């Protein structure tokens with residue numbers, strides 16, 4: 001009998017906070033810009049400068065932590081994490097070590113229709129490092145350039161408990177965390193711009209064993225898909241190592257997206273390698289309960305609450321409610337459509353169906369969609385009025401998606417108005433009956449299916465413009 005294994009996964013997620021200025025100075029946090037233009041003596045680590053904590057960073061960190069059900073520390077402090085790297089001008093990063101601003105949180109994920117609670121160990125504040133720009137890749141580059149624009153941009157790092165058991169759970173956790181943070185408004189969580197970054201710790205152990213196996217850490221995961229794929233690969237790799245009678249080496253590995261494999265980067269460093277010590281330039285951070293409660297009261301509606309509301313108030317199935325609330329943009333769009341169109345399930349079907357299909361096919365997200373919520377509502381109203389059929393609506397929708405034009409304009413331009421004139425349809429129905437004696441005979445012999453074929457023929461002859469209900473009715477009348 002072969003040994004069964006289970007994976008143990010924990011995630012460390014870094015989120016950039018969208019404050020106007022950096023965590024310890026007045027330099028702008030704006031993404032991009034010419035290299036080394038968003039800098040000042042403080043974030044460049046020049047001698048004689050002192051950091052001053054940005055109040056907004058504290059507020060945002062507390063906001064995110066409360067949304068993740070953490071307890072907020074009344075007393076926390078900043079520490080220096082010492083290491084040398086060219087993108088870190090001070091040779092230490094200001095972070096929080098033994099006394100983080102928040103601990104003991106959780107979030108709930110849904111996988112295969114089951115709800116599972118994933119613990120959050122801690123959330124702490126720290127400063128981001130700069131960026132090295134290589135010519136090609138890091139190994140073959142003749143030289144590297146450094147850009148300090150990102151140095152000192154505020155981050156929160158959120159460390160989960162090792163509560164996840166599959167790549168799917170890890171992905172669900174990361175997606176849920178992103179949704180929650182987005183709803184709080186403290187970050188836009190754009191993985192492609194690096195404002196949400198994810199590292200995964202993973203080990204495997206024989207099913208039934210209590211002790212954890214030796215873990216590896218995977219870096220360079222820049223999409224949720226990459227996270228899921230990298231974990232699936234790494235779990236298989238570790239199992240193969242154990243099956244071969246070898247040991248898993250504790251190390252940091254990188255995900256190679258094009259080859260679909262993880263590669264060894266370096267042996268894993270331990271906390272004591274960093275020589276953490278309290279930053280003498282910053283006073284400890286003391287927060288009173290009144291301040292914490294004030295922020296708690298200002299929290300907006302979060303994904304779980306919104307999801308419950310969609311089910312209770314709109315009668316949406318859990319599946320729809322989950323997908324619609326997974327990103328704030330999707331959810332906000334949905335609510336905008338409902339202002340001008342009052343059938344939530346129909347809107348949900350269009351958004352999860354045609355819209356998602358076209359967004360995926362074009363590789364864009366809903367914020368880039370040319371169809372504005374009001375325009376979608378107008379189109380759905382045209383369907384309800386019977387001006388266009390559902391079938392035509394799909395054509396109109398696609399045209400709206402590509403051009404951003406109003407449904408009504410497209411319908412007029414292309415002459416797509418649904419034919420609901422019984423006289424006009426009756427003529428076509430007669431032709432179809434005459435041309436398909438076999439199907440007519442089948443239907444009269446009790447084969448209910450045959451009518452579907454005949455309806456299809458009428459729809460074809462009218463280029464999809466005939467009102468299908470009317471076609472059905474006329475056919476049945478004539479075949480009686």
Ligand SMILES: [Zn+2]
Nearest residue numbers: 025027040043
């Ligand atoms: Zn600065």
